[in-house]
Amino acid sequence: MKKWYNKLFLNSVRKAVEKFNMIEDNDNILVGISGGKDSSFLLYTLIQLRQASYLNFNITGVHIDLGFKINLSEIENFCKKNNVELIVEKTDIGNRIFNSDKNPCYLCSKLKRGALSRIALKYKFNKIALGHHSTDAVETFLLNLIYTGKLGSFKPNTYNEEKNIHVIRPLIYVNEETIEKVVELEQLPLAAGGICPVDKKTKREEMKQLLTQLKNLYPDIESKTIKALENIDTNNLWN
Numbered sequence: 001m002k003k004w005y006n007k008l009f010l011n012s013v014r015k016a017v018e019k020f021n022m023i024e025d026n027d028n029i030l031v032g033i034s035g036g037k038d039s040s041f042l043l044y045t046l047i048q049l050r051q052a053s054y055l056n057f058n059i060t061g062v063h064i065d066l067g068f069k070i071n072l073s074e075i076e077n078f079c080k081k082n083n084v085e086l087i088v089e090k091t092d093i094g095n096r097i098f099n100s101d102k103n104p105c106y107l108c109s110k111l112k113r114g115a116l117s118r119i120a121l122k123y124k125f126n127k128i129a130l131g132h133h134s135t136d137a138v139e140t141f142l143l144n145l146i147y148t149g150k151l152g153s154f155k156p157n158t159y160n161e162e163k164n165i166h167v168i169r170p171l172i173y174v175n176e177e178t179i180e181k182v183v184e185l186e187q188l189p190l191a192a193g194g195i196c197p198v199d200k201k202t203k204r205e206e207m208k209q210l211l212t213q214l215k216n217l218y219p220d221i222e223s224k225t226i227k228a229l230e231n232i233d234t235n236n237l238w239n
């Protein structure tokens with residue numbers, strides 16, 4: 001690994017992991033691998049972190065196959081090369097979400113989360129790691145504000161007491177631009193095909209474009225929003 005990666009992203013991942021107590025000794029972590037750049041970068045980052053850490057933790061990848069004919073061979077090779085086991089779980093989620101009257105994106109993410117938890121329970125993983133990054137967190141913040149009238153975003157570390165599973169997001173302080181850069185530099189593996197029919201036609205995509213416009217006016221809006229999520233002035237909230 002290049003030494004300057006510490007400054008580029010690894011220190012930010014360390015900060016998130018420590019601040020939100022994401023990884024402890026002997027953790028057994030299931031890493032959600034979608035086939036996209038974010039989760040590929042997440043896997044790469046966790047491998048680097050483990051190599052440079054005093055902590056001893058296991059990482060196993062899992063891909064929930066939605067039925068959109070995805071080709072995972074690059075990812076399979078990458079996992080083999082790095083001695084990471086990869087579980088591929090076939091599902092009919094792709095069919096189910098378009099045969100329902102519910103919003104397909106909402107349903108898909110719910111069913112995917114359900115499948116991830118089931119696998120974690122079955123194979124005794126105590127943590128599930130997801131590739132959400134700071135740009136995702138800000139987009140979710142805007143989605144909640146504009147479409148739901150709610151203030152907030154997803155949490156860095158959530159604990160499900162009933163299942164005794166933590167969902168961790170080690171990339172919350174890394175932005176999408178940095179991820180794209182490292183994916184390119186390291187030629188990290190990406191899946192081929194497997195494109196969802198509503199890809200790029202979602203409200204999230206709309207928020208992505210809005211954020212790009214806002215960044216033209218206020219270049220540090222992304223880091224400011226992350227700061228705001230951690231700097232809540234409860235005295236001035238109306239609850």
Ligand SMILES: Nc1ncnc2c1ncn2[C@@H]1O[C@H](COP(=O)(O)OP(=O)(O)OP(=O)(O)O)[C@@H](O)[C@H]1O
Binds near residue numbers: 033036037066
């Ligand atoms: N089919 C899947 N199988 C396993 N994990 C998944 C799957 N889809 C998503 N995830 C996990 O959930 C995270 C957020 O999912 P989302 O669909 O928002 O992906 P994304 O932000 O486009 O990320 P990526 O670039 O990895 O596709 C991913 O980074 C990954 O960790």
